[in-house]
Amino acid sequence: MKKLTILGILVLFVLVSTCVVMADDYEWQPKKPINLIVPWGAGGSTDRSARVTADIVSDALGVEIIVVNQGGSSGAVGTNNALQAPKDGLTWTAGAVKDLGLYKAQGLLNTTLDDWHIYTNVAMPSVISVSVDSPYEDFGDLLQAFKDNPGKIKVATAGINSAGGTAIAQIKNYTGIKYNHVTYDGGNPAVVSVVSGESDVVPQLSVEQVDMINAGRLRPLAVLSDEPLKIAGYDEPVPSIKKWIPEFVSAPIYFGLFVPKGVPEEVTYTLNTIWENVVMKSEKLEDWAAENAVVYDPVYGAKAVAKSFPMIQLDAYLKYEAGDLIINPVKLGIPRP
Structure with a gap:
């Protein structure tokens, strides 16, 4: 019985070792970074x-x-x-x-x-956020401000081809709002511009905003998805934009x-x-x-x-x-x- 047990352990060791070799033995083995x-x-x-x-x-x-x-x-x-x-x-x-x-x-x-x-x-979903010092408490407040001040509210994105550029263009398509589009070389600078007060709104992706949201520097107003967005460390889920624009259609x-x-x-x-x-x-x-x-x-x-x-x-x-x-x-x- 003892011999069988030792033999079984040896067989298991060989099988595991073989699997490890096979996992590392990829067909392509690059020699340079x-x-x-x-x-x-x-x-x-x-x-x-x-x-x-x-x-x-x-x-x-x-x-x-x-x-x-x-x-x-x-x-x-x-x-x-x-x-x-x-x-x-x-x-x-x-x-x-x-x-x-x-x-x-x-x-x-x-x-x-x-x-x-x-x-x-x-x-990744896009999130519409403002500085915590902003007067806009929810997306409804912001939407009304866009309508009351056409072309004046500064929206910071990483450019027309960025997720933020697409997000604000979608909102414009549904609501007809006008805004001052301020572009930056990346989502992070766009987020920082809102935190610093240089811009008013950032519609960039959740991953670009999560640190500032959890640090209490940004206030998320809405997420461009069908369901609310849960952010680890943040008290309340970010409401879906469908709460204000029920017909809104987005995609991951x-x-x-x-x-x-x-x-x-x-x-x-x-x-x-x-x-x-x-x-x-x-x-x-x-x-x-x-x-x-x-x-x-x-x-x-x-x-x-x-x-x-x-x-x-x-x-x-x-x-x-x-x-x-x-x-x-x-x-x-x-x-x-």
């Missing part, structure tokens, strides 16, 4: 979600991933640098999938989703890491495996999502595109009807939602 270009400023939604995901992938792959911030032209500059880099798998980019879907329609960059391998990490904004097509097959095979076995089961990323009031939902490939596409459609026709696109979305395979 990977460059991850974040095409927005440091501290914003793309930067923060990209860094935590890069750490997870780096640990799994056993190679350093260097994050480089290259902002400009609503994300197009850094994205183009990744697109034009050698197709050796060592240069990636990050951002919202909706941006990749609309760069060409906007005339910012000649690329579409078909040019990329998509690996999402989280979905999926973020992730993007690898240009044309890289060797072993690169994407390895990343698919890491996403399936590591990222999609990562407690670290799941905990980070909960702490930052975003949705943990990592997927890759066709599933990632399918989940991201509703926001691409919504944003495409919002911009098209506002005259901000140079190509009809239909011509790029983006039907009206």
